[in-house]
Amino acid sequence: MEVAGKKHVKRRRDPEATREALLRAGTELFALRGFDGVTVDEIAAKAGANKALISYYFRGKRGLYRTILQSTLAAGVERQGSLAESPRPPAELLREFIANFHHMATVERPFFPALMLREILESGKTFDDDVVPEVLALFQIVRAIIARGVAEGVFRPVHPFLAHLGIIGSLVFFYATEPTRQRLVAQKRLPVSLPTSKEFLDHIQEIVIRGLAVEPARTDGGTGEDRLMKTEDNGEHR
Amino acid sequence: MEVAGKKHVKRRRDPEATREALLRAGTELFALRGFDGVTVDEIAAKAGANKALISYYFRGKRGLYRTILQSTLAAGVERQGSLAESPRPPAELLREFIANFHHMATVERPFFPALMLREILESGKTFDDDVVPEVLALFQIVRAIIARGVAEGVFRPVHPFLAHLGIIGSLVFFYATEPTRQRLVAQKRLPVSLPTSKEFLDHIQEIVIRGLAVEPARTDGGTGEDRLMKTEDNGEHR
DNA sequence: AGAGTTTAATTGAACGGGCGATTGATACGT
DNA sequence: ACGTATCAATCGCCCGTTCAATTAAACTCT
Numbered sequence: 460m461e462v463a464g465k466k467h468v469k470r471r472r473d474p475e476a477t478r479e480a481l482l483r484a485g486t487e488l489f490a491l492r493g494f495d496g497v498t499v500d501e502i503a504a505k506a507g508a509n510k511a512l513i514s515y516y517f518r519g520k521r522g523l524y525r526t527i528l529q530s531t532l533a534a535g536v537e538r539q540g541s542l543a544e545s546p547r548p549p550a551e552l553l554r555e556f557i558a559n560f561h562h563m564a565t566v567e568r569p570f571f572p573a574l575m576l577r578e579i580l581e582s583g584k585t586f587d588d589d590v591v592p593e594v595l596a597l598f599q600i601v602r603a604i605i606a607r608g609v610a611e612g613v614f615r616p617v618h619p620f621l622a623h624l625g626i627i628g629s630l631v632f633f634y635a636t637e638p639t640r641q642r643l644v645a646q647k648r649l650p651v652s653l654p655t656s657k658e659f660l661d662h663i664q665e666i667v668i669r670g671l672a673v674e675p676a677r678t679d680g681g682t683g684e685d686r687l688m689k690t691e692d693n694g695e696h697r
Numbered sequence: 698m699e700v701a702g703k704k705h706v707k708r709r710r711d712p713e714a715t716r717e718a719l720l721r722a723g724t725e726l727f728a729l730r731g732f733d734g735v736t737v738d739e740i741a742a743k744a745g746a747n748k749a750l751i752s753y754y755f756r757g758k759r760g761l762y763r764t765i766l767q768s769t770l771a772a773g774v775e776r777q778g779s780l781a782e783s784p785r786p787p788a789e790l791l792r793e794f795i796a797n798f799h800h801m802a803t804v805e806r807p808f809f810p811a812l813m814l815r816e817i818l819e820s821g822k823t824f825d826d827d828v829v830p831e832v833l834a835l836f837q838i839v840r841a842i843i844a845r846g847v848a849e850g851v852f853r854p855v856h857p858f859l860a861h862l863g864i865i866g867s868l869v870f871f872y873a874t875e876p877t878r879q880r881l882v883a884q885k886r887l888p889v890s891l892p893t894s895k896e897f898l899d900h901i902q903e904i905v906i907r908g909l910a911v912e913p914a915r916t917d918g919g920t921g922e923d924r925l926m927k928t929e930d931n932g933e934h935r
Numbered sequence: 936a937g938a939g940t941t942t943a944a945t946t947g948a949a950c951g952g953g954c955g956a957t958t959g960a961t962a963c964g965t
Numbered sequence: 966a967c968g969t970a971t972c973a974a975t976c977g978c979c980c981g982t983t984c985a986a987t988t989a990a991a992c993t994c995t
Binding site: 710711712747749753 | 944945947
């Protein structure tokens with residue numbers, strides 16, 4: 460009742476704050492450089508803590524990584540909530556899924572894509588029973604939406620898992636590699652102007668919906684309301 | 698017994714063979730586990746050579762990695778050849794690009810996608826002036842095809858770089874993560890049957906072409922007719 | 936063609952730096 | 966004053982590189 464704000468100032472002792480500082484520092488570093496590419500000294504330095512505390516709180520570097528991975532994935536998946544069970548039109552749900560992913564990957568959990576991609580590439584060093592279900596859950600959401608769209612006849616009869624892989628793949632790839640693109644552009648090695656991630660969001664929504672539609676969206680047909688679903692805010696964030 | 702051929706028997710001295718054995722072993726291991734995830738002892742063991750030879754031939758582990766990366770990327774890009782300059786219809790070229798990528802990623806250079814993805818994630822540790830142009834070249838091919846399609850009016854007016862990122866992203870992601878999927882399925886942790894990569898090829902071709910088309914349904918079997926549920930989702934209020 | 940010499944490939948051993956974990960002491964909070 | 970959080974120092978191992986020694990191949994000169 461006296462301390463005002465446990466921000467990052469790390470004044471006196473605050474176990475909870477240091478624990479979270481370690482998690483935050485580790486999340487960023489692991490996402491940027493991978494498990495093997497980061498040393499505990501770096502993490503501790505970035506967190507402003509002693510490196511022995513990593514073992515103290517998380518039983519070692521691997522334990523810290525596992526904690527980070529699990530909570531990040533869980534948070535990212537949780538955001539998609541009960542999308543799969545909603546009775547709304549599949550195309551609308553897909554758009555919302557992609558928009559959710561965008562928001563999550565740009566503001567809420569900016570390190571989710573890189574962490575997840577790296578973990579999939581590692582293929583199991585930390586892929587244990589705590590982590591697999593999270594990845595699986597994300598997969599199932601898209602899968603379910605698409606399967607329903609196919610069943611209802613609004614989507615072409617695509618293999619749901621295939622479609623899901625295509626969608627998740629382009630999303631994860633885009634957001635996970637964004638830092639590198641920006642770096643290359645800053646170094647003047649990429650002679651292009653980067654599109655914003657918001658533009659990417661709109662683009663992918665359009666490609667996916669049009670690509671899946673049984674009867675493709677008409678662009679010139681009569682009334683101007685052939686735009687499938689609204690692409691803007693769904694009533695959240697801003 | 699004693700084979701005269703220079704297969705893998707490594708009987709007498711054969712500098713060229715050992716050099717290539719190191720390259721092959723390194724390619725696979727680096728693609729599967731990343732630069733930091735592999736030790737020189739492992740590479741040497743897999744190649745059946747002494748680990749000092751890595752320094753001898755490639756001036757160290759990093760040099761071996763650089764050589765592998767550069768030649769793999771170059772080979773993968775080269776396969777796309779002069780697609781960008783062909784006067785054929787953009788949609789056809791895009792299909793061919795994707796098919797080329799599929800062939801390259803499945804039979805010719807199975808480690809290209811994982812290697813490239815990892816390198817992009819690393820964001821420049823080895824991203825030097827020998828490597829960047831290769832990645833750039835791949836990017837430019839798709840970009841050029843799409844830009845022409847847009848200019849000619851057969852594609853919607855999408856941002857070429859955006860479209861390119863979506864396509865490359867889903868391709869690289871799919872092929873780079875295939876080993877992991879197979880591993881998970883083998884462990885009975887993924888309760889799905891995996892689609893073949895050939896199915897994926899067809900799927901992505903379809904999604905991309907339909908997603909980009911100005912006037913859709915121009916793939917085959919001229920389905921000018923559509924009646925199913927195209928209006929279902931138009932019932933939204935705005 | 937063959938002995939002798941030079942060059943190149945290969946090897947095992949050793950070095951040294953780096954890194955994650957541990958430990959035992961210290962100081963803070965209640 | 967007791968338990969816990971924090972810290973500096975240290976330990977021990979792993980790994981990439983280097984080096985000196987060994988051997989195979991290439992070359993030279995009669």
